[in-house]
Amino acid sequence: MPWETKDIMSLREEFVCLAKQEGANRRELCRRFGISPQTAYKWLARFSEEGVSGLADRSRRPNHSPTLTAADVQAAVVDLRTQHPAWGGRKISRRLQDLGLDSVAPSTVSTILHRHGMISPPTEGRQAWQRFEHESPNALWQTDFKGYFDALRGRCWPLTVLDDHSRYNLLLQACGNTRSDTVQTHLEAAFRHYGLPARMNFDNGAPWGSPDQPGQVTGLGLWLIRLGIRISYSRPYHPQTNGKDERFHRSLKVEVLNGRSFDDLEHAQSAFDRWRHVYNHERPHEGIQMQTPISRYQPSPRAFPDTLPALEYGLDDQIVRVKWNGELRFQGHKFKVSSALHGHDVAIRPRPKEDGVFDVFFAHHRCYTIDLNPTSAAS
Numbered sequence: 001m002p003w004e005t006k007d008i009m010s011l012r013e014e015f016v017c018l019a020k021q022e023g024a025n026r027r028e029l030c031r032r033f034g035i036s037p038q039t040a041y042k043w044l045a046r047f048s049e050e051g052v053s054g055l056a057d058r059s060r061r062p063n064h065s066p067t068l069t070a071a072d073v074q075a076a077v078v079d080l081r082t083q084h085p086a087w088g089g090r091k092i093s094r095r096l097q098d099l100g101l102d103s104v105a106p107s108t109v110s111t112i113l114h115r116h117g118m119i120s121p122p123t124e125g126r127q128a129w130q131r132f133e134h135e136s137p138n139a140l141w142q143t144d145f146k147g148y149f150d151a152l153r154g155r156c157w158p159l160t161v162l163d164d165h166s167r168y169n170l171l172l173q174a175c176g177n178t179r180s181d182t183v184q185t186h187l188e189a190a191f192r193h194y195g196l197p198a199r200m201n202f203d204n205g206a207p208w209g210s211p212d213q214p215g216q217v218t219g220l221g222l223w224l225i226r227l228g229i230r231i232s233y234s235r236p237y238h239p240q241t242n243g244k245d246e247r248f249h250r251s252l253k254v255e256v257l258n259g260r261s262f263d264d265l266e267h268a269q270s271a272f273d274r275w276r277h278v279y280n281h282e283r284p285h286e287g288i289q290m291q292t293p294i295s296r297y298q299p300s301p302r303a304f305p306d307t308l309p310a311l312e313y314g315l316d317d318q319i320v321r322v323k324w325n326g327e328l329r330f331q332g333h334k335f336k337v338s339s340a341l342h343g344h345d346v347a348i349r350p351r352p353k354e355d356g357v358f359d360v361f362f363a364h365h366r367c368y369t370i371d372l373n374p375t376s377a378a379s
Contacts, residue, residue, distance in 0.1 A: 010277040012055040015040065016047045017281065017294045024298060032193050032299070073104055077112045084278070086254045089113065094284035098292070133165060138300040140164040141197040142245035143187075143208070145178055146252060151262040158252065158272065159186055162245045163197075166296035167285050169248065170194055172276045174268040180207040180220045188304065191227070195300025199230040201242055209233050217367045219340045225365045226308045244287070251279070311363055317347035330358070330370060337368045 015033050019026050019040065030040050046054035080092045087095075089110035096104050134140050146158040157178050161171035171190045175182050202208035207220050208231075221231050234242050256275045262268040280297075284290040313319060320328050326339035330348060337346070337360060344362060348370070351357040360368035 009055060010273070010281075012043050013052055013277075013281060014294070016043055016055065018297070018299055019044060020047075021298045025301065028301075028303065029299065032195075032303075073101075074112050076101060077104065077109050081113055084255065084283070086251070087283070090286065090290060091284045094290040095282060098282070098284070135165065137163055137165050137168070137297050138195065138197045138302075139199065141170065141200045142242045143200055143202055144242055144245050144249075145175075145205075146249045149257060151264055151268060153264045156262065156265055156268050158249075158268075159183065160245055160248060160252070161187070161190060162248050163293075163297055164244060166293045167244060167248075167288055168293035168297035169276055169280055172252075172272045174265045174272055176265055178207060180218065183207055184220060184223060187224075191304040193299075196227055196229055196302040196304060197300060199232060200224060201232045201234065203234045203242060217338050217340055217362065217365065221365075222340055222344070222362065223308075225363045226311075227305070228302070228309070228364075231365065247287075311345060313345075313347040313361070314349070317349055317361075319345050319347055321345050328360070331372065333370075333372070335360075335368065335370055341367070 011033065015029060015035070018024060019029050026040060027037065030037050033040075043055055076096060077092055080095055081087060084091075089106035089108075092109045092113075093104050093106040096109075141161050141163055143159075143161045146160060148155045148157045150156075154176055157175045159171060159173040159175050159182075160169065162169055170193075171186060173186045175186070206218075208218060209216065209221075217225070217231075224231050252275070256271055260271070262271065280293050282292065285293060288296060318330075320330060322328050322337060322341040322344055324342050325336075326342055327334050327336050328346065329335075341362060346367070347361045348358050349361065351359060356372040358370040358372075359366050360370060
């Protein structure tokens with residue numbers, strides 16, 4: 001991924017933060033970011049000496065201001081609140097600390113914001129959610145489209161991908177449609193940059209699922225399965241299954257979209273890119289103890305392959321090719337699995353200790369169950 005001038009500072013900071021993570025494969029990161037090892041170590045050295053400011057073209061702006069006066073503290077709080085109107089006392093307090101400024105308690109920040117008329121009364125009746133979190137980065141990526149909004153020249157569907165463990169935003173793309181080919185193009189770019197996750201979770205809408213047949217594999221799903229990624233789907237009408245990405249959408253709406261209009265997709269993407277950097281690198285996240293997502297994320301060691309691996313099945317599997325209409329024939333019966341599987345070989349395996357019940361697999365993914373017992377139906 002070559003470094004573009006318009007985004008060079010963000011990419012330098014992202015590279016350095018990822019390269020400094022314990023166990024990072026710096027050579028592989030250089031390949032994914034499209035830079036030489038010499039350039040990489042130059043930016044690492046400058047970052048160690050000068051912090052983020054050292055990544056600019058020989059900028060010598062200081063990182064720390066340990067002698068702030070009370071007036072300076074208030075100005076810094078007001079400035080951060082002006083830049084990020086949705087941030088409260090805890091986020092601003094942590095961000096001031098990350099910037100190397102004097103420690104300011106969240107309550108003090110809130111007092112300053114009240115004094116300047118920059119904070120609203122708290123919302124009553126908020127429910128605290130407790131969510132499961134995967135133990136390591138790339139164990140699960142949550143993926144979805146945020147609902148579209150109208151730009152002056154066409155509609156925009158924001159495509160988002162969030163790492164479950166770190167809350168790191170891997171993809172925030174302004175799309176003009178929700179077609180499978182559009183999604184695949186942007187997912188491939190993310191895979192090449194960050195590597196492959198172990199699993200991805202989606203809702204049951206297009207292009208990743210079927211609202212009429214929840215869990216049915218689609219063409220996009222087949223591509224992900226061939227890459228060795230396990231796919232899963234949210235329960236119908238339960239968006240909280242993808243709760244972290246849904247929460248990300250709310251932040252995107254409040255901090256970027258509300259009260260703004262955009263000329264076109266390029267205009268929206270510019271705003272997305274600026275906010276994505278703030279979200280990943282600057283904005284303290286309450287769900288991860290006020291850390292920033294970049295501090296908890298590491299790229300996946302599983303690189304995107306140049307060619308899709310061949311399908312492999314067990315010696316005891318019965319291999320059947322799916323017909324043009326998504327049907328397969330087994331023991332004199334016809335079963336409709338998925339039209340996306342047309343022309344593909346699938347494996348049929350008997351379930352242990354369940355007579356007459358068989359699972360249908362495409363690669364590692366169980367995509368259908370056949371139950372030949374008279375009182376049961378296949379699913």
